[in-house]
Amino acid sequence: MEASSTARITCSYLDSYVGKNVIVVGKVVQIRGDEAVIDADGNITAHLNRECHLAAGNGVQIIGKVNPDLSVKVLSSLDLGTNVDLSLANLVAEVSHQNKDMFIYD
Amino acid sequence: MTSYGGGGGGGYSRNNYGAQGGDDAGGFMGGSQTGSQGGGAASKNYSDDSLRPVTLKQLVDCKEAYPGSELKIDDTPVTQVTVVGQVRAVNPQTTNITYKLDDGTAVMDVKKWVDAEKADDGDPKFGPDAYVRVWGRLTSFNGKKHIGAHNIRAIEDFNEVNYHMLEATYVHLCLLKGMPNGPGSGGGDQGGSGGGDSMFVDGGNGSNEAAGGGFGGGHNARLATVSRNARTMFNFLHNSPGGNEGLHLNLVAQGTGLSVRDVIGAADELLGNGLVYTTVDDETWAILDY
Numbered sequence: 001m002e003a004s005s006t007a008r009i010t011c012s013y014l015d016s017y018v019g020k021n022v023i024v025v026g027k028v029v030q031i032r033g034d035e036a037v038i039d040a041d042g043n044i045t046a047h048l049n050r051e052c053h054l055a056a057g058n059g060v061q062i063i064g065k066v067n068p069d070l071s072v073k074v075l076s077s078l079d080l081g082t083n084v085d086l087s088l089a090n091l092v093a094e095v096s097h098q099n100k101d102m103f104i105y106d
Numbered sequence: 107m108t109s110y111g112g113g114g115g116g117g118y119s120r121n122n123y124g125a126q127g128g129d130d131a132g133g134f135m136g137g138s139q140t141g142s143q144g145g146g147a148a149s150k151n152y153s154d155d156s157l158r159p160v161t162l163k164q165l166v167d168c169k170e171a172y173p174g175s176e177l178k179i180d181d182t183p184v185t186q187v188t189v190v191g192q193v194r195a196v197n198p199q200t201t202n203i204t205y206k207l208d209d210g211t212a213v214m215d216v217k218k219w220v221d222a223e224k225a226d227d228g229d230p231k232f233g234p235d236a237y238v239r240v241w242g243r244l245t246s247f248n249g250k251k252h253i254g255a256h257n258i259r260a261i262e263d264f265n266e267v268n269y270h271m272l273e274a275t276y277v278h279l280c281l282l283k284g285m286p287n288g289p290g291s292g293g294g295d296q297g298g299s300g301g302g303d304s305m306f307v308d309g310g311n312g313s314n315e316a317a318g319g320g321f322g323g324g325h326n327a328r329l330a331t332v333s334r335n336a337r338t339m340f341n342f343l344h345n346s347p348g349g350n351e352g353l354h355l356n357l358v359a360q361g362t363g364l365s366v367r368d369v370i371g372a373a374d375e376l377l378g379n380g381l382v383y384t385t386v387d388d389e390t391w392a393i394l395d396y
Contacts, residue, residue, distance in 0.1 A: 005163060006210045008271075023210045025268075059264070078235060080264045092268045095275055096211075102161050102278055103211045103271075 005105045006063060008093045011042025014070045024072065025061045025080070025089035028054050038062065041090045045071040052077045059084030157186045157241070159274040163211035165189070165244055165251060177244055177251075180281040187253065188241045189214075190261065190270040196230045203230050205258070207240065215252040216240050237261040239270070332379060336372040338362050340381060343393050352385040352392030 007013070008023045026040030036046045036054055046062055052074055054060055059080035064072040096103035160179065165187065168179045176183045191209030198204075205216045220228040232238050242255040261267060280286075329340060342362045346353055353361075359369045373391055376382040382391040 005212055006208070008210055061264070076235065078237075083263065083265070085265050085268070088265060088268045088272075092271045095272060099275055099278065101167075102164055102275060105163070105212075 005103065007104050008089075008096050010040045010090050010093045011044050013093065013097065014044065014066055014072075017066045018068055018070070019066065021063065021065055021075070022072070023061060023063050025059065025084070025086070025093075027084075027086055028056050028058055028060050031056055040086075040093075047071060047073045048077070049074055053079060055079060058082055059086065059089075155185050157188055158182075158184055159270055159277055160184070160187050160189060161211040161271065161274050162189055162191060162207065162209045162214045164274070164278070165214060165253070166212040168244075170246060173249075177246060180278060182281050184244055186241070187244050188239065188270075189253065190237065190239050190267050193232050193234055193236050193238060195234065196232070198228065198230050200228075203228070204252075205230075205232065205238075207238070207253075216242065216255050216258070217252055218255040218258055232258065232260060237264070237267055239266070329379075329381065332375050332381075333372065335364055335368050336375040336379075338364065339369060339372040340376055340393070343382065343391060350385070350392060352382075352390045355389040358391070 006021045006023050007017060008025070009017060010024070010026075013022075024038060024040050024044060024046075026038040026044065028036055029039050029043060030037040031054055034048045036048055036052075038044045038046050038060060046064065047067075048054070054077060059082065061078040061080060062072065062074050063076045064074040066072055100106070158179075164179050165184075168177050168184065170177050176185075178184065189207065189209060191207040193205050194208045194213065195206040196203065197206075200220070202217045202219045205218070207214055207216045238258050238260055240253060240255050241257045242253040245252055245254045329337060332340070339358055339362055342358060343353055346357075346361065355366060355369055355373075358364070358373075359366050362369070364372065373382065376391070377384070381394060383394045384390060385392050
């Protein structure tokens with residue numbers, strides 16, 4: 001219906017998505033107040049909102065907007081527990097960029 | 107239909123329903139089915155009904171050739187689909203529950219019809235942000251597409267989300283470029299829809315392989331049964347101007363990127379199948395044409 005997509009990305013794609021909404025699946029490395037560091041093929045700084053309930057060491061999916069400084073302002077987060085294959089998640093991000101006709105509206 | 111089966115059954119059903127369906131035998135089934143779904147094509151082939159993993163973007167992007175025609179993705183008709191996504195909004199109504207599903211590629215409505223016989227079937231079971239897998243039928247209604255869900259279940263293992271994305275990609279690429287290493291089918295599809303496209307994402311052997319798909323299907327069916335290495339080597343020989351003298355082991359290894367050991371194995375296979383022959387020495391091969 002709506003011709004818009006939220007791209008699945010890893011750290012290295014951040015600079016192509018400044019100002020856009022993205023999905024990042026990674027592992028919570030560190031939480032400092034309302035900031036968290038998430039590892040998705042590289043560390044990403046995420047600015048959390050009040051509804052975020054992250055646990056260090058767990059996998060997490062965040063949906064958020066990429067800031068000009070390449071941090072991500074979190075709009076929604078989902079704790080995924082520990083049983084998440086992160087290399088698989090990174091691979092899906094790569095594959096989705098190789099097959100944009102299936103995954104991403106430019 | 108089958109209930110009118112034995113003996114004069116055929117005549118019975120034809121007399122009663124033939125006039126109304128305007129078609130003999132199958133007309134009854136086909137007519138009533140397509141009527142309820144609004145699909146104009148009376149000769150719908152239900153044997154083609156397969157369950158296909160897709161992304162929502164594929165469903166949003168697919169267009170019907172003319173109003174009422176079947177919907178196609180990658181030139182293949184789609185009916186039953188399975189998708190994975192997050193519920194964004196829930197809208198319970200008396201006859202159905204409409205979920206807004208978002209899988210990151212697009213957003214689409216999913217309608218689950220309420221079974222009035224079942225108690226509490228009308229209560230939404232999935233709240234916002236829950237990941238669910240949906241099995242259903244892609245339906246176009248008044249130019250607006252939605253998924254009519256047969257079944258929805260919650261996803262417990264998040265890896266299933268990623269798995270689904272890869273599976274959908276796999277099916278997409280198979281339909282677009284032919285099966286990897288598939289006997290025959292690779293060749294056919296290649297000629298039909300793929301054109302000159304490489305079968306594989308990365309280059310290198312890809313071009314050799316892709317050519318092999320077309321070649322294997324059209325020219326020599328025996329090539330379809332050999333291993334990938336053997337096919338790569340065959341295509342290299344086929345595409346290289348070597349004349350009758352053939353190409354030496356080292357040149358083949360260099361050109362195909364295979365190891366010397368692999369080339370020898372591939373050559374044994376091709377020799378066994380009568381596809382190549384040795385020329386000036388035991389390590390030089392040319393394609394056997396006759």
